[in-house]
Amino acid sequence: MSGLFQALELINSTLDYHKVLDCLMELATEVTGSEAASAILIENGQLSFVAASGTKSIEIKRVHLGRKEGVAGWVVENKSPLLIPDVSKDLRFTKKADSTSGFNTRSLVAVPLKIEEEIIGVLEAVNKKSGVFSESDIKVLSILANSAAVAIHKARLYADLNELFLSTVKSIANAIEAxxxxxxxxxxxxxxxxxxxxxxxxxxxxxxxxxxxxxxxxxxxxxxxxxxxxxxxxxxxxxxxxxxxxxxxxxxxxxxxxxxxxxxxxxxxxxxxxxxxxxxxxxxxxxxxxxxxxxxxxxxxxxxxxxxxxxxxxxxxxxxxxxxxxxxxxxxxxxxxxxxxxxxxxxxxxxxxx
Ligand SMILES: [Fe+2]
CATH class of the missing domain: 1.10.3210.10 (Hypothetical protein af1432)
Incomplete structure (x- = not known):
């Protein structure tokens, strides 16, 4: 557990959006003993796979779902975690992510990423390597998601501020050149x-x-x-x-x-x-x-x-x-x-x- 706290501290101490996500993916995979993890964020009214670990981590980032689509859509809509021991028997599961990425999902656990009551996305762990997902996976993933949601929010704000700063810099440079x-x-x-x-x-x-x-x-x-x-x-x-x-x-x-x-x-x-x-x-x-x-x-x-x-x-x-x-x-x-x-x-x- 001390490793988890160390990693949580790292997530909270950086303002680098990609670092936060990379660290989150590594941790989510590790703490749940899964084959892969993914972070799906609400962006422009849809659900985008912004980060992933596992064998298809690059391919999966091309996937976008409707706001209510799939397991992630259900978690966002119901603001609650979801554990699916066998996705082939659950209608909430959409094959879209698997067919686009070439990954084969068998089981998963998904928890909301939220800041106070606002849901900003979903954190998923996929395919337990040994045994089956249980309530304790939901628990540990939720602890991680709570910290990560704040860190993601902070990193996004920081990136926005930085962008604003750079565009101000450019305007001043243009004024000098003019x-x-x-x-x-x-x-x-x-x-x-x-x-x-x-x-x-x-x-x-x-x-x-x-x-x-x-x-x-x-x-x-x-x-x-x-x-x-x-x-x-x-x-x-x-x-x-x-x-x-x-x-x-x-x-x-x-x-x-x-x-x-x-x-x-x-x-x-x-x-x-x-x-x-x-x-x-x-x-x-x-x-x-x-x-x-x-x-x-x-x-x-x-x-x-x-x-x-x-x-x-x-x-x-x-x-x-x-x-x-x-x-x-x-x-x-x-x-x-x-x-x-x-x-x-x-x-x-x-x-x-x-
Ligand atoms: Fe000069």
Whole structure:
């Protein structure tokens, strides 16, 4: 039983929807001594097999039932568990899942997945390996289902929030690009380039996420720079340069009020620094520059070189790579330049490739 509690704790401690389901399937199979398990959730008014274990775990996920169809439909409708010792003798059983997946169901036990009184789906264990399903299987599966339902609900909410957050991020990135037509697609390409470097450096998933968000937001401070300066085709005056140079600090300030973006602020603030200390805003050098900022610097420069700008046309990918190599150790961190060149995938290159 202690194994069960440990696994329940794991289910409750993660917000990863797929992890919750995978863990649930493994547990449901194990605690009931079954050949397979499945989670069937109410989605868009029907019952969808969202997770399964056993030999046909992939095939079964293609199955959708009507809201009142089959054993799952009965459990949802009656809000009670169901034990069927022999499915061939029970009219509530539909063969649809078996005929689609190629699985052969003989016996099953199904319990509702519910949050307080709301049913969100059904948890099933199928084909007891030895002996027959009993009341104790219903009991243990119900304990599991109660915890799992809350975890599934939380993970879904989290995924929705994350989606909302990412679409907000995209809207802001679009707003930045709208200020300067030459920046069109810039944040997306920089993100691709920066991710190539991040992967090349073997960063963790968490660090990769930071790099991705920093790439999207790195120029958010340009919202606070006069459009006329951003779009100017002629040479900029000293005071105009000074104005542009404020964009990293402005960006850091804009994002400082968003708790979820706290970790990306150093990357935003220092993305215009040079490895040799000749950049701005503070002129810091080498590893004093946060790694995320060093990564963005390479990605940003490469995209700038391979895209047309108001004051010049793009150079070829080959020439841009040569330029990165030339400035490796002065403007750029050599480790980041190498990671970029080693992992560069041309299909992601933006701008005009000549
Ligand atoms: Fe910038």
């Amino acid at each position: 200020k300067d037509s030459y920046l069109h697609g810039h944040s997306e390409r920089i993100r691709d380039f920066a991710m190539m470097i991040a992967r090349g450096l073997g960063l963790s998933k968490e660090e990769e996420k930071n790099v991705e968000l920093t790439a999207i937001f790195h120029d958010v401070g340009k919202i606070g720079v006069d459009d006329k300066i951003l779009r100017k085709k002629e040479k900029l005056s000293d005071s105009e340069f000074q104005e542009i140079r404020k964009h990293p600090a402005k960006g850091a300030e804009i994002l400082s009020s968003i708790k979820q973006l706290k970790n990306i602020i150093p990357g935003i603030l220092y993305h215009q620094e040079h490895f040799d200390g000749r950049g701005y805003p503070e002129g810091i050098s080498g590893k004093s520059i946060p790694l995320t900022a060093r990564i963005i610097a390479v990605a940003d420069a490469f995209d700038a070189m391979t895209s047309d700008r108001s004051y010049r046309t793009a150079i070829s990918v080959k020439d841009a790579i040569k330029e990165l190599e030339k400035c490796s150790g002065t403007q750029f961190d050599p480790v980041c330049v190498k990671a970029f060149i080693d992992n560069f995938e041309p299909r992601n290159a933006g701008g005009d490739k000549k």
